[in-house]
Amino acid sequence: MQTEIKFAGFGGQGILLSAKLLAYAAMKQGAEVAWIPSYGPEMRGGTAYCTVVISDKYIGSPIIKNPTHLVAMNRPSLEKFAGDVKPGGIVFINSSLIPVRSEREDIMELVVPVNDIAIEAGSVRAANIVALAAFAAKSGLVDLDLLKKCIKEEFAAKAKIIPMNMTAFDAGVKAAQES
Amino acid sequence: MAKVLMKGNEAIAEAAIRAGCTNYFAYPITPQSEVAEYLAKRLPEVDGVFLQGESEVAVGYMIFGAAGAGERVMTTSSSPGVSLMSEALSYIAAAQCPAVFVNIVRGGPGLGGILPSQGDYFQATKGGGHGDYHLLVLAPDGVQEAVEMTMQAFTLAEKYRNPVMILGDGMIGQMMEPVEFRDDLKSEPSNKDDWATNGMSTRGSKKRNLVKSLFLDPAELNNNNLVLKAKYDQMKREEVQFEIYNDDTDYQVLITSYGTMSRVCRTAIDMLKDEGIDVAMFRPKTLFPFPEKAVYDAAVKESCKSVISIEMSMGQMVEDVERCVKGQRPVEFYGECGGEIPSPEKIIEIVKGLI
Structure with a gap:
């Protein structure tokens, strides 16, 4: 069983970090994982995307055309990648920045106003954590307590921002449960 | 040690430290610059030397100098940078010095692009520089293998007194995978006192060691080539992995x-x-x-x-x-x-x- 999640958004939205945290938690759960960035001559504010592969066996091809799920943090990402998601997958939509929907019937949309929730939690910079938490809660891919622990470890050197990110995390989980 | 999630480039850098690499010289180039970034921070912690050269040509000869002095030395680059180092590679092979070269290959020819490619196979396996020499070339298929091969590379370079190349690509350099730095992968101590110009008083010897690649006497040059050939034949017998x-x-x-x-x-x-x-x-x-x-x-x-x-x-x-x-x-x-x-x-x- 292999699951692939594409994270996409603007550069600076913390896409790569969200993806890394998910991969890290899955690894801690004993899964095989790979984190594959799109790297290219991008500028600040340009598009950033990244794929996480979680598998119960050796991961072959790191090139994923059709991911199981998509986490879209901005409109260009949704428009570019929603069509690639495998039927039955989750398409996560950051409705704070995306006024449109995927227009697909064969996937499950998870619509969360990520930026608004993050601002309420203390900073818009925690938007990626809100999205990660909401997506993790909906997909059930990793244990939420373990994921929280991984976030705390990641921010260990910046302990000041941990409580705000934990608030953001819980709010993200709540939003997913209520959606 | 527990598994950690690392980018291929960072994992190669950490593997080099654990293999006892004391000197690293490089010039930045995508898609491998994280190696230099990582070692700039990490090498001083183990009293090693990190130096960013003024070009890959200079870096190639910094490697030659440090290797000749018996230091455990590595550089990393990507395709166009490796072309610039190829002259030094030929000298290092001729003078029989151990060194590790990592090529995180990008698309070519020319400046090409920055995405992964395997267009440097000929350069790595058939030469690149001039003369009858070969590199021992290891090709990892992921981050864990990149770690293991980097650690092996130092041992192999010293066993053969020959440059060893890790031929990766942009994907291996940029992707993150779980890695384990196993203790059994430690490199063997070097035999450098037999050949390195590390100072007679340092090694307590009266014998001068000489590192050179100029052999004007045809018989002497022929003999040096026979010595190299014998090493490549030994590699063919002992080092094949698949x-x-x-x-x-x-x-x-x-x-x-x-x-x-x-x-x-x-x-x-x-x-x-x-x-x-x-x-x-x-x-x-x-x-x-x-x-x-x-x-x-x-x-x-x-x-x-x-x-x-x-x-x-x-x-x-x-x-x-x-x-x-x-x-x-x-x-x-x-x-x-x-x-x-x-x-x-x-x-x-x-x-x-x-x-």
């Missing part, structure tokens, strides 16, 4: 592939298996010495009708495969380059065309 996937079946086609490309082929083989079609893959882990006999044996299995080399190049390793299969089976080729990596679906389509 893996064969799905070979316990009556496979009709044998794919030859290495590095990132081999992982895509592996997925294609699994998908073909679900359709009831058996295909095997031969993956050299050492590109020089090339697993000559092993690839021949895999190709001539009775069930095997043809061989196809699949590469992120316009056809390079395929020449070695053809040479080793000796006409016993047709050898085909498929490749894409410039950053395009053939998909599993494309490989399936190509392979089905051979059946």
Whole structure:
């Protein structure tokens, strides 16, 4: 069983970090994982995307055309990648920045106003954590307590921002449960 | 030690530290600059030397100097940078100094692009610099293997007093995978006192060591080449590494592939298996010495009708495969380059065309 999640958004939205945290938690759960960035001559504010592969066996091809799920943090990402998601997958939509929907019937949309929730939690910079938490809660891919622990470890050197990110995390989980 | 999640570039850097690398010289180039970034921070912590050279040409000779003095030394670069270092590689091989060169290959020729490629196979295995020399070339297919090969590389470089190259690609450098730095991968202590110019008083010897690549006397030069040749022959006997996937079946086609490309082929083989079609893959882990006999044996299995080399190049390793299969089976080729990596679906389509 292999699951692939594409994270996409603007550069600076913390896409790569969200993806890394998910991969890290899955690894801690004993899964095989790979984190594959799109790297290219991008500028600040340009598009950033990244794929996480979680598998119960050796991961072959790191090139994923059709991911199981998509986490879209901005409109260009949704428009570019929603069509690639495998039927039955989750398409996560950051409705704070995306006024449109995927227009697909064969996937499950998870619509969360990520930026608004993050601002309420203390900073818009925690938007990626809100999205990660909401997506993790909906997909059930990793244990939420373990994921929280991984976030705390990641921010260990910046302990000041941990409580705000934990608030953001819980709010993200709540939003997913209520959606 | 528990597994950690690391980028290939960072994992190679950490592996070098754990292998006892004391000197690292480099010039930044995408897609491998994280190695330098990591070692700039990490090497001073272990009293090592990190130096960013003014160009790859200078870096090549910094490596030569440090290697000649018996230091455990590494550089990392990507394709155009390695071209600039190739002159020094020839000198280092001629003077029989151990050093580790990592090429995180990007698309070429020229400045090319910054995405993964396997277009430097010829450069790595057939020369690059001038003269009769070879690098020992290791080709990892992921981050864990990149770590293991980096640690092996220092031991092999010192065993043969020859530069060793890790031939990765942008995908291996940039992706993150779980890695484990196992204790059993520690490098052996060096035999440097026998040859290095590390100071007679340092080694307590009255014998002068001389590191040089100029041999004006033809007999002496011929002899140096014979010494090098004997080392390459020994590598062919002792250092060949490879893996064969799905070979316990009556496979009709044998794919030859290495590095990132081999992982895509592996997925294609699994998908073909679900359709009831058996295909095997031969993956050299050492590109020089090339697993000559092993690839021949895999190709001539009775069930095997043809061989196809699949590469992120316009056809390079395929020449070695053809040479080793000796006409016993047709050898085909498929490749894409410039950053395009053939998909599993494309490989399936190509392979089905051979059946």
